[in-house]
Amino acid sequence: xxxxxxxxxxxxxxxxxxxxxxxxxxxxxxxxxxxxxxxxxxxxxxxxxxxxxxxxxxxxxxxxxxxxxxxxxxxxxxxxxxxxxxxxxxxxxxxxxxxxxxxxxxxxxxxxxxxxxxxxxxxxxxxxxxxxxxxxxxxxxx
Amino acid sequence: xxxxxxxxxxxxxxxxxxxxxxxxxxxxxxxxxxxxxxxxxxxxxxxxxxxxxxxxxxxxxxxxxxxxxxxxxxxxxxxxxxxxxxxxxxxxxxxxxxxxxxxxxxxxxxxxxxxxxxxxxxxxxxxxxxxxxxxxxxxxxxxxxxxxxxxxxxxxxxxxxxxxxxxxxxxxxxxxxxxxxxxxxxxxxxxxxxxxxxxxxxxxxxxxxxxxxxxxxxxxxxxxxxxxxxxxxxxxxxxxxxxxxxxxxxxxxxxxxxxxxxxxxxxxxxxxxxxxxxxxxxxxxxxxxxxxxxxxxxxxxxxxxxxxxxxxxxxxxxxxxxxxxxxxxxxxxxxxxxxxxxxxxxxxxxxxxxxxxxxxxxxxxxxxxxxxxxxxxxxxxxxxxxxxxxxxxxxxxxxxxxxxxxxxxxxxx
Numbered sequence: 001x002x003x004x005x006x007x008x009x010x011x012x013x014x015x016x017x018x019x020x021x022x023x024x025x026x027x028x029x030x031x032x033x034x035x036x037x038x039x040x041x042x043x044x045x046x047x048x049x050x051x052x053x054x055x056x057x058x059x060x061x062x063x064x065x066x067x068x069x070x071x072x073x074x075x076x077x078x079x080x081x082x083x084x085x086x087x088x089x090x091x092x093x094x095x096x097x098x099x100x101x102x103x104x105x106x107x108x109x110x111x112x113x114x115x116x117x118x119x120x121x122x123x124x125x126x127x128x129x130x131x132x133x134x135x136x137x138x139x140x141x142x
Numbered sequence: 143x144x145x146x147x148x149x150x151x152x153x154x155x156x157x158x159x160x161x162x163x164x165x166x167x168x169x170x171x172x173x174x175x176x177x178x179x180x181x182x183x184x185x186x187x188x189x190x191x192x193x194x195x196x197x198x199x200x201x202x203x204x205x206x207x208x209x210x211x212x213x214x215x216x217x218x219x220x221x222x223x224x225x226x227x228x229x230x231x232x233x234x235x236x237x238x239x240x241x242x243x244x245x246x247x248x249x250x251x252x253x254x255x256x257x258x259x260x261x262x263x264x265x266x267x268x269x270x271x272x273x274x275x276x277x278x279x280x281x282x283x284x285x286x287x288x289x290x291x292x293x294x295x296x297x298x299x300x301x302x303x304x305x306x307x308x309x310x311x312x313x314x315x316x317x318x319x320x321x322x323x324x325x326x327x328x329x330x331x332x333x334x335x336x337x338x339x340x341x342x343x344x345x346x347x348x349x350x351x352x353x354x355x356x357x358x359x360x361x362x363x364x365x366x367x368x369x370x371x372x373x374x375x376x377x378x379x380x381x382x383x384x385x386x387x388x389x390x391x392x393x394x395x396x397x398x399x400x401x402x403x404x405x406x407x408x409x410x411x412x413x414x415x416x417x418x419x420x421x422x423x424x425x426x427x428x429x430x431x432x433x434x435x436x437x438x439x440x441x442x443x444x445x446x447x448x449x450x451x452x453x454x455x456x457x458x459x460x461x462x463x464x465x466x467x468x469x470x471x472x473x474x475x476x477x478x479x480x481x482x483x484x485x486x487x488x489x490x491x492x493x494x495x496x497x498x499x500x501x502x503x504x505x506x507x508x509x510x511x512x513x514x515x516x517x518x519x520x521x522x523x524x525x526x527x528x529x530x531x532x533x534x535x536x537x538x539x540x541x542x543x544x545x546x547x548x549x550x551x552x553x554x555x
Contacts, residue, residue: 002505002506002509003505004505004508004509004512006512019420019424022424023420026420026423027495028508030291030293030493030495030496031495031496031497031504031508031536032496032497032501032504032505032508033493033496033497033498033499033501033504034501036293036294036491037294039293039294039423040294040423040425043423043424043425044424044425047424047425047426066505066508068501068502068505113425
């Protein structure tokens, strides 16, 4: 039994379409019959990562692999990168501009939420090159 | 759940096989096959979007004929508050209630009375709910949608009977007491603004049994009723059992206002409801205690069985509500405890979008869908009879289309 690979381009210059990729993934997982509590965790983690890519990195690519026992998410951008990952992981820490905060985003909960709702999370980043957020959610709780 | 009652049906004579209804269906429950629209009933939420979209009037609502009331010894009409917004120059709702009596009903029981009781129960429920926000269960199209597509949110649904069900229960009991007749000799008839309410009243959602004996259509009752109302010579007696709170349920925001909480959200129109449900699922909508969702634009006044434009009806109701007391009915008046208003059963989620019950097979099928989809022009033109290229691919994989079915656009090339 093999898995399935899905990929989505996240458009960076249109904030109003942010969240479309996670919505697509959510629908795919529902079609696969994945347990709804798992779908909720994937939805939240991926949505946060997708929004981050739009706010900070002018978009990027979202790769989703659904394997028989786990869901692997990889969100890759070529944005400014994160200088201090430990600091970025702190609840409430945010570098989002005021225009984004005015929309209700930028509360500094994005990365902490991604960690909270996934089983494994890894950030790889290089200033000036970009950031990759890898996340894994296991289906075994099913 | 097996559906054995269809609230929306097709008149194949009138159907031209255009794709308007299919493109408007929010659950992709319509296909055009052999030049006629077909409804995939396991996906139909009864919202009525296809009826709105059909310019040939080929989509029909399956309601009971008015003559059904003749089969009962004692007949009670349940008018919903949306009905009050349908009339020209109406200044007093008692004309509507008297008109219904003149039409042959022995009594009337306002659904807005049931709504006031539902509001009171909701207020008590929210104060102890741990699953905030509470999502209204009054619009059956929205509840069906949640059961099909937003399984995560099922536990947020308000587990109490809809106002019409509360009204029907109380009306039958009061009539038994008053007339001494057996309960089955009493006929309870809802005058529905929409197909979704017909569907749930016939099949039950949080109910174990149908609370009504028939569901009439507002559009069918309207002209008979206007005739009777116009013939009323003297000021009718006061029969109202609801105030501005219950009557306010007719339009979007009315139910939420009745919760008497500051942190609420009210959305109407099926696409807006879907956006709000998506946000709830993504955890991006927080700090609200109550969410009211109405599939129809403007709320129940926007149901496809209404006669008047939803926004005109809403304005008329606003005028009628002026100088009304806030409420006229409280649960204390009926001497019932909370369990009387609670759902009698937990409605089940329906995995209608699942490709296969077996996860491994579902993964395989989704790969096939992706492979087919990759070849398609992604125009979502509807020529193939499916609402989008993706649903065409899903239809092939799920066997709704024969294997080897070809996209007509690709065939042209």
